Amino acid sequence: MDKLTALMNRAVSRRKFVAGVGATAGATVVLGLNGCSGSSHTPTPTPTPTPTPKPVVFTDADVLNFALNLEYLEAQFYLYAATGAGLQASDLTPGSASTYQTVGTVTLGDAAAVTGLTPAQQDILNEIAYEEQQHVRFLRSALGSMAVPMPNIDLSFFGPLAVAAGITKTATGDGSFDPFDSFDDFLVGGFIFEDVGVTAYSGAAGLISPAGVAAGYLTAAAGILAVEAYHAGYIRTSLTGRAIAAGSATNYPQLGAANLVEDLRAMLTVGNSAAPSTAGSVETLLVLPTSISSPSAIVAADPTNAVGFARTVNQVLHIVYGSPTVGVGKGGFFPNGVNSVFATTTA
Amino acid sequence: MANQDTQILDEVIASGRRKMLALGLTSLAGIAAGAFASSAQAASFTDDDILNFALNLEYLEGNFYYLAAFGTTIDVANSASTAAGAPKITLSGTVGTPGTVTGGSQVPFSTVQVGSYAVETAIEEGKHVQLLLSALGSSAVAQPAINLGTSFPTLAAAAKIPNGSSFSPYASDDDFLVGAYVFEDVGVTAYHGAASLLTVPGNLTVAAGILAVEAYHAGLIRTTMNYIDPQGTGIASYTNLISALRASLSQAALLGAAPDPYDTNPDDFGLAPFQVSLGGGGNVTATRLTDADQTNVIAFARNTTQVLNIVTGGGAVSNGKVVSPAVGVFFPAGLNAGPNGFR
Numbered sequence: 001m002d003k004l005t006a007l008m009n010r011a012v013s014r015r016k017f018v019a020g021v022g023a024t025a026g027a028t029v030v031l032g033l034n035g036c037s038g039s040s041h042t043p044t045p046t047p048t049p050t051p052t053p054k055p056v057v058f059t060d061a062d063v064l065n066f067a068l069n070l071e072y073l074e075a076q077f078y079l080y081a082a083t084g085a086g087l088q089a090s091d092l093t094p095g096s097a098s099t100y101q102t103v104g105t106v107t108l109g110d111a112a113a114v115t116g117l118t119p120a121q122q123d124i125l126n127e128i129a130y131e132e133q134q135h136v137r138f139l140r141s142a143l144g145s146m147a148v149p150m151p152n153i154d155l156s157f158f159g160p161l162a163v164a165a166g167i168t169k170t171a172t173g174d175g176s177f178d179p180f181d182s183f184d185d186f187l188v189g190g191f192i193f194e195d196v197g198v199t200a201y202s203g204a205a206g207l208i209s210p211a212g213v214a215a216g217y218l219t220a221a222a223g224i225l226a227v228e229a230y231h232a233g234y235i236r237t238s239l240t241g242r243a244i245a246a247g248s249a250t251n252y253p254q255l256g257a258a259n260l261v262e263d264l265r266a267m268l269t270v271g272n273s274a275a276p277s278t279a280g281s282v283e284t285l286l287v288l289p290t291s292i293s294s295p296s297a298i299v300a301a302d303p304t305n306a307v308g309f310a311r312t313v314n315q316v317l318h319i320v321y322g323s324p325t326v327g328v329g330k331g332g333f334f335p336n337g338v339n340s341v342f343a344t345t346t347a
Numbered sequence: 348m349a350n351q352d353t354q355i356l357d358e359v360i361a362s363g364r365r366k367m368l369a370l371g372l373t374s375l376a377g378i379a380a381g382a383f384a385s386s387a388q389a390a391s392f393t394d395d396d397i398l399n400f401a402l403n404l405e406y407l408e409g410n411f412y413y414l415a416a417f418g419t420t421i422d423v424a425n426s427a428s429t430a431a432g433a434p435k436i437t438l439s440g441t442v443g444t445p446g447t448v449t450g451g452s453q454v455p456f457s458t459v460q461v462g463s464y465a466v467e468t469a470i471e472e473g474k475h476v477q478l479l480l481s482a483l484g485s486s487a488v489a490q491p492a493i494n495l496g497t498s499f500p501t502l503a504a505a506a507k508i509p510n511g512s513s514f515s516p517y518a519s520d521d522d523f524l525v526g527a528y529v530f531e532d533v534g535v536t537a538y539h540g541a542a543s544l545l546t547v548p549g550n551l552t553v554a555a556g557i558l559a560v561e562a563y564h565a566g567l568i569r570t571t572m573n574y575i576d577p578q579g580t581g582i583a584s585y586t587n588l589i590s591a592l593r594a595s596l597s598q599a600a601l602l603g604a605a606p607d608p609y610d611t612n613p614d615d616f617g618l619a620p621f622q623v624s625l626g627g628g629g630n631v632t633a634t635r636l637t638d639a640d641q642t643n644v645i646a647f648a649r650n651t652t653q654v655l656n657i658v659t660g661g662g663a664v665s666n667g668k669v670v671s672p673a674v675g676v677f678f679p680a681g682l683n684a685g686p687n688g689f690r
Binding site for chain 2: 130
């Protein structure tokens, strides 16, 4: 069965995943961002020297805590969008044995309950907010005394991110991107996170130790992975369906905005990670189907085998920090970094 | 990439999973004798057996979507499948008994949304078949007999869908969505249940990736049905009936054994809204676009007997015992499997 691995060209032993944080890396991938007209990028493999390795020793708790940082971010975003308030205080506290003992704060920016929702849309926001909130609670419960507290989270980063992506020219105020402004803009905001959540859990699955597998962590992670993919399927279906209903990409700029987000995510991870998916890009651009016989692009997966992507810890950090630079430990949605042994990008 | 250190790590991971699996099966066998055919069988199955089980399900899904989107089976190209770029699958699997696909026809789609989703999904399921066939090589099972015609009204009637005995998923956009709903969440639970059984780390990652794709599909189907019927009075209400049937078939296949932690009873929810508390506030209404347990919001996992019982409409269990091969509904002659495989 090693052939499956070979076919996918993404051997993902524990060691390979850790490659992002230490081991010898193979070829990295440079994504061509120009002329991306298809449903996926065309990668151009380019051998790149790897920075000096700096091994990170980690435990299963470290892997789960890394996921917890991401769930804090997602939960705060969706809860503010659905209700105008965030996680309750008791969901933010550190476990007694955690290295991190300071509860962070949320910089709100434009964060507020999304206005103008239909009852059906409000119910959907409620569902996603609830599900991410429960993921925070589940991971905190599984980690017990080892749970990290919520780090500082900056929900005003959507504006600068949209500028970096080329969606808007202004980072704040009039003309800036505000995912809390309307249902359609909310979809773009959610889009930033959802495919990343799927790939982060895919990448993390291989980091769990045999003992952790026996303890059920792998099954739990796979189950959360599935839920993140349900959410991503929801977001991508909504953007695609509403663009079809609007009649054209021009009439529905959120579709193009989402694809600019994909380009940005790809750009942030160019040449700096020994990714398990170096065989190809880990992005699938949305398309606007023009007839009943042309395919949509709801699923984000590799175009050859239709297998979902995985991202390394480093790739995830480059996206949420909004920085392609190696050696960066904070920024973007996490102004003081994530509470994690993985906090600083090493590749 | 591979060095001695890597190989040792991989072996440690592999043996750890295998050990857990052995423990799980021992306890299952202790609680419900006959839940698996024999302990000897259980102890000797391989990644190939698990992937072949998945391949049977992908044959089923692939043919359903190809027929709905293109009006052909996965092994026969026609102008519609060629125009869409869908792969023509060479049925290279030889293990077991080859069968034919019966029933099914191209859906006269009326909306771009649903038509384009069908085309996309067909292509992706076809690629899953191709990938598994290629990976399994000479170990791959043949495509078994698959019923995509009378199976649907049988299931629809069992689920108590109005006029279920005359239901066809090929009649309209809405009916197609109902048919697709029957499969998608099941695929998620099957791959989820299989994930921790795989012993080769590379296989785990591929399985996780396919799990993600099945969940994208499931999210797509549920979202679309919710948009079409937000009040839950039409097709969205059918999802509750189908999920209830799946949950009861799944529960029956446990035969009293303790379920997986992420296999609660019921282990399936339709689109009916539920009440949630956000940030410690009072209850509000939420949709159910995700099929997961209500407390931890982790997708359900099912073992192979549970999945078999669903896709055969109860064919895996009779008189308190596991029946093998499980026969019925979508698989009139059962699944194909190697000597130690799951059928």
